Amino acid sequence: MKDIYIADLIGFDEGKNFDSFFLVLGKQQRTTKQNKPYLNLTLGDKTGQIEGRVWDPGDPRIVKDFERGDIVKVRGCVSRFDDRCQIKVDQLRKALDGEADTMDMLPATTLDVGDLWKQLEAAVESIANPDLKRLLDALLSDAELTMAFREAPAARQLHHAWLGGLLEHVVSLLGLADRVAAHYPLLDRDLLVTGVILHDIGKVRELEWETGFDYTVEGILLGHIQMGVDLVEKTIAGLPGFPDRLRTLVLHMILSHHGKLEFGSPKLPMIPEALALNFIDDFDAKMQAMTSEFERSAREGKAPDELTGKVWALDQRQLLNTRAWLKTSGQ
Amino acid sequence: MKDIYIADLIGFDEGKNFDSFFLVLGKQQRTTKQNKPYLNLTLGDKTGQIEGRVWDPGDPRIVKDFERGDIVKVRGCVSRFDDRCQIKVDQLRKALDGEADTMDMLPATTLDVGDLWKQLEAAVESIANPDLKRLLDALLSDAELTMAFREAPAARQLHHAWLGGLLEHVVSLLGLADRVAAHYPLLDRDLLVTGVILHDIGKVRELEWETGFDYTVEGILLGHIQMGVDLVEKTIAGLPGFPDRLRTLVLHMILSHHGKLEFGSPKLPMIPEALALNFIDDFDAKMQAMTSEFERSAREGKAPDELTGKVWALDQRQLLNTRAWLKTSGQ
């Protein structure tokens, strides 16, 4: 079992030995200025990434046959350069089956995936419109798809960029959708809930998360909006008598959920539920990005009442944690 | 008492006489092609505006001494040109005191202002933070300000453009803020509620609504954001020991609530509550604009399953009323 994580290494003394398992995210041959060859590794686990250096690749305690995507057991110690931390690797071998858990190797939701899934199923169950319920039941009865839905991150790096992030984001939106639908009688709650569940469904194909988070080539060429629409179109094609107009509305919500052409939605929201989906999706992503940013600032040792650095996901704004700032001043 | 409204006139037969009271929004001398002088009036009441023509201004049954802003009693009949309806005015005199109610003369909220105000007071009452409560109590203890707050429209024409519109918008936001704060533990609910109540408070000075809705010159030169900030700054200056940081956060929410520099906010939202305020404010305005648009389409005789025209407040999009569209098709 893995008990030392990359996040822990920041606090380690230089030179103190440790053993742990990591996922190999990169591996390159290099040469020192004195012309000595060495290996430069990028190692990851669910708490982050770190550089590793094998200064003596010829050492018999360093195996030769590992690649990007392998889990390896490493013995070494921490060294620091400028403000960055790195691992000096003394021994390295591939992990044996069962020695390490893949789920430990990539960042993952801190919530219980089983619980999240039950909340999703409860939301489907709560839908009164029989056609929308049929559609969701059909989609979620595909085992491969639901497995992917439980695992997929919501993005490569912008927000919810961790295993289970897509599901976590959708479940948060389901709660928000219920609150918003209760507030505005104009909204058809069942349609909005359906839009929430399906809006990012294409991400299970747009992204791959086996060996780090990345886009598939198909994902880059087509995008998760089109991939999700196709999934829904083909599912509906298998549902006899599914109403044409309802199909159009569901597809319109997926197509328009980014809210602007320049964000990759080919259509703007033109029905109340699409407008609502666009707002809560954008809002939840930004609230999560704020939360992640405050956690990162804390991890990096910033005082709780300092502004964060400029945050890419929020237009390069700096952010301030209200409660921490008020508390610090005793106000 | 006024019992015939402009909205009713659309259905009137041409040539049929009626009497009613209207607010004079415009008055101009003109001449026919045959060189006969006539009066062109713009008349309004709470259901809309209509043109009126006095073809014989010299008639003794037409008084001379009325101006823009007066309420007048009119006898006349409806005539139609192209698709527009207009009043042929045969008699006109100024209304006597008590004959007509000013509140009937401008569009007004369909909700009960007393009820809305109680909801606002309940929200203030619910605030636990003693400083924020002090601030709101101080502001709402100003009789002139609260009177204006109950009457003010939320805009000249974009959304909630009717008497009581500002209050109606704020009360809708209070409900939404409570739901959103309950969903995100990161949010300080009291701060968000305070932001909701104060974000548009400057509109009571930016707008005037005595004789139609318009901006004051001061409102155009300074804007409601600055006017609201000034009101809050001066109120806080009268509250001994009000915490500096809390003051900064309240002001930041007002300054940033438009969410973008190009929408006139000099600062972007940098705290969670400001981000939330910007989203719910924008969302509520757009939901209300959608609702108004569907009502207008219905009033103009569009079928419920037709798209609306291009809507200015929603980037020239056309909108579709989901429920009506599904119902029409029997789907």
Next chain:
Amino acid sequence: MKDIYIADLIGFDEGKNFDSFFLVLGKQQRTTKQNKPYLNLTLGDKTGQIEGRVWDPGDPRIVKDFERGDIVKVRGCVSRFDDRCQIKVDQLRKALDGEADTMDMLPATTLDVGDLWKQLEAAVESIANPDLKRLLDALLSDAELTMAFREAPAARQLHHAWLGGLLEHVVSLLGLADRVAAHYPLLDRDLLVTGVILHDIGKVRELEWETGFDYTVEGILLGHIQMGVDLVEKTIAGLPGFPDRLRTLVLHMILSHHGKLEFGSPKLPMIPEALALNFIDDFDAKMQAMTSEFERSAREGKAPDELTGKVWALDQRQLLNTRAWLKTSGQ
């Protein structure tokens, strides 16, 4: 048979009677300033549109039971107001079956649709890649679709806005694609030709052209890009063994052919053929818009060496017809 067209009426003397057939594009009840009711009609044929006025709708020679979309026989004369021409209608009845040809009633390509279609078929025939050929054959074997493909306009009003306009545009692009593919060895000619044929195929569903050119509600909510992608996806689903990557490339060309996110393409061209398709599509549309504009200027009596008015489809530029300008000056 119709032998007097709207374009001819410009030259008619005022007051001279004529008979002809028109499509009713609009019909409204109105009232004169003297309170007399009259009918205002919008009448069309393939050469344009014109207003018609029935000053005496009670006349027994004017039928009552016609609607938007009907073809009617009209007797009347031309009158002029400002610079606009209008028909004073004295008699009006619905056309009998066979009396008038629907194809005369809307603007249509001046080219032979049969010829155009043969060119399209020849292009399909010329494709060497068996999978792409299979795909096109499958699509073009659907009789309803091919019928629509022969009739559809390419747009409501921007370019090629006439019956057969879509086909005319595609055939022009086929010629251009062959020339461009011959110039750049990097281009896969079969893929480019396939992209040309399919890029706007969704327009057969996005637009309707029975009674004037308009968008369908489904077309406005989903758009021709998504509608075309769906048509191709479902056709490919019926072709066993169709290569996955080839499917992705064909779909990518359709998705990206507008070339910019803000033009409604959710993806930018990322392969050589998609880049080429975007350029030739945009270029052909603009060349056609220029040609139409020069024809219109000529029709409106401008001198051949004058600049046109500001052209919407070309960013409000004014245009100049090179040859005419040089010829006029004797240069």
Next chain:
Amino acid sequence: MKDIYIADLIGFDEGKNFDSFFLVLGKQQRTTKQNKPYLNLTLGDKTGQIEGRVWDPGDPRIVKDFERGDIVKVRGCVSRFDDRCQIKVDQLRKALDGEADTMDMLPATTLDVGDLWKQLEAAVESIANPDLKRLLDALLSDAELTMAFREAPAARQLHHAWLGGLLEHVVSLLGLADRVAAHYPLLDRDLLVTGVILHDIGKVRELEWETGFDYTVEGILLGHIQMGVDLVEKTIAGLPGFPDRLRTLVLHMILSHHGKLEFGSPKLPMIPEALALNFIDDFDAKMQAMTSEFERSAREGKAPDELTGKVWALDQRQLLNTRAWLKTSGQ
């Protein structure tokens, strides 16, 4: 007294020892590749910044208890790496009271602050409008504010980013304002002069310059426009009978002086004096940025007839010094 400045070190031979005083702008613990700890310092004085390295932090000649913001006495020598220069620190202690002058430690105006202040006072004296004069007198009678006004930089790094920069910029604008007001009779000279003096007054609170130039948290959340408006609002509140309209115009000039919403002004200039203020402010800032850039190019050893690098404050343009370019060519 400090007689060796950072700007001088560029010309020093490597290895030659020297002593001087610097302000500590940064201090970090680091480790060499050989795992030896060392200190990395950022040292500054009024001529610039430089890195310093303490390779043996345990040496008793290196004190332990200094922090960011302290002035220290350093003995060491210059070393070079790539094109950058750095100090190898052999001895380091905190400066004693009176040993070093704080004003030597940050970049400062090269002009005489006393003279600049007299010019500002003369401008106030020259104002004929008694209310505007009252307002300025009241503001400048606040000792803390005037002290800050004499010291504040005009920006963190864009233009006039040095101690006294704000005052230098304002005094330059006063001269320009007088010239421009003399040219355009439409301009109210007193109002323009008042706008010049007050437009950036909020910067004394938005920025802090004790230990390097930075924004305060309050400054980032509210901005110098709002902070300046508040200062003026509260001063006016203490002036009985100050005319309402004059107050509105002064505030409008401050609010609109950035000239565009996207530059953080919530209002555009709508009166002649606000338009003029926006132009001369922008122009003076750019002229100063050009001058600074030419000086920097000279300092960095560029030939006088070379273009500068791309200048951030001028939209990434390269700049050319006209006179130097003409002189070099003998033209």
Next chain:
Amino acid sequence: MKDIYIADLIGFDEGKNFDSFFLVLGKQQRTTKQNKPYLNLTLGDKTGQIEGRVWDPGDPRIVKDFERGDIVKVRGCVSRFDDRCQIKVDQLRKALDGEADTMDMLPATTLDVGDLWKQLEAAVESIANPDLKRLLDALLSDAELTMAFREAPAARQLHHAWLGGLLEHVVSLLGLADRVAAHYPLLDRDLLVTGVILHDIGKVRELEWETGFDYTVEGILLGHIQMGVDLVEKTIAGLPGFPDRLRTLVLHMILSHHGKLEFGSPKLPMIPEALALNFIDDFDAKMQAMTSEFERSAREGKAPDELTGKVWALDQRQLLNTRAWLKTSGQ
């Protein structure tokens, strides 16, 4: 001699006859609803434009052979429709030679053109740099060019859109340039003055002002920047030994004086004098637009303390006349 101007007609009683001379800016045949032909004219003089109607074109007192561009003598009276004024024309003949002055027929500067020209000549005289002086002397020795320079408007409608407007604008800039150059030692005064005189010189070819203000076809295709550059290039080609670098700088000032690529300058200002030219040119144009707008508001009967309408030349802002607003309130 013309003694009744269009601006005077606003105050005339309807039906009262008068005689005056006008320039024919437009002439169209039209027909009344009763099918009677009439003539619709657009008539202009230096104070504005007005519509004219000839209800009986067959009347022998109406000549037949006049065209756009002719000056005509008109007898008629004023009639009004809505808020617009129009001339009912009873008699019309072409003006005899010497009866009317062309300069009365188009809007023209209210300043003395001879005086303006002397100021321009004085500025040329004041230039110390012999090459720049040679260049200006050579250009201004071309009689046709200087004649055009004295007459040309500065724009078709944006600012200084009247005969002599270009010269008026340049002379205002000369005054401003002297003031600005005196303020900034970095500026080469002679170069800036040269830039001021030459920056819009191409407008003498871009515009035509014989029969109203319009662009030439060549002007639309090439633009005044290129036309001015060409004029200067060819003049310099005739000056032996003109320094290459000085030529580049003069051309750069002309090319960059609009200050932004999207305003049609192919280069941004990269030397101090080009930056200064861009600022003062833009500022003077906007100050003049403000002044014209206040005059127009006054002419249209607005109260002096009202905001103007939205002004196109100033990004649709409303403007306020500071002095008038303060004076009205007694403040």
Next chain:
Amino acid sequence: MKDIYIADLIGFDEGKNFDSFFLVLGKQQRTTKQNKPYLNLTLGDKTGQIEGRVWDPGDPRIVKDFERGDIVKVRGCVSRFDDRCQIKVDQLRKALDGEADTMDMLPATTLDVGDLWKQLEAAVESIANPDLKRLLDALLSDAELTMAFREAPAARQLHHAWLGGLLEHVVSLLGLADRVAAHYPLLDRDLLVTGVILHDIGKVRELEWETGFDYTVEGILLGHIQMGVDLVEKTIAGLPGFPDRLRTLVLHMILSHHGKLEFGSPKLPMIPEALALNFIDDFDAKMQAMTSEFERSAREGKAPDELTGKVWALDQRQLLNTRAWLKTSGQ
């Protein structure tokens, strides 16, 4: 003769000695951390650039008197650091006359310049319009200009950034222009061909390519559009009777060929030939950028079915090589 190129060095073993000739693109004195001086060189040849280090500049086998722009003979070996390759220089002297070919020292077209030039001459020969032919003949009879036209790159780094790149780009466009003109009868083929040959002619003055590719100062201040227009203007001035309108059209094509104001064209294309020139120019540049990018990816060892990195010349898109991607999958 040079037989070892920079592109070859990637495959060399570290430490193996070699001799070759390089162009010196940069030379700087530096010091190691141990305070030893060394020389840092940037060396180039037609296959790329590489860093060189002279660790012992005092060695008598290293000459002292070489500068940027010299061709030198180097003896040394390859060393590697991170992923970058560098030359350790042991001996260095200036190349003797005739020892090395300048054309080997900068990247150059892989096509035969003589052949390209013949194609250009054939295009000129094919022009039927005698005036256009005269113009091109006159320009191409200038020996200095034609020499530069054969050598110039088309850009510093965006596309066709190699010796002969301008000519290669123009010849590709000539082929494309012929195909496009054959497709659209609206196009005047001779005018389009003339535009193709002249559109970038100013680049022979905007760029310099003696010692690496760079812009001239004059090029940065005026730009190749203006420089090309000037060249054409002056040539036409020497052609008696050249038609004015034809001159305007040729100049308009050069001025507008970037197609957008923000790309530095002061005019938008307003004639068919200018529109066509803009499209084929942009398209050819992007096709060439794609081709170069695929070659670079291959050189850098990417698999043929991988996406490229984000490509600056194509709006940061990633690109995919269609054929390689299909082939890899066996599809």
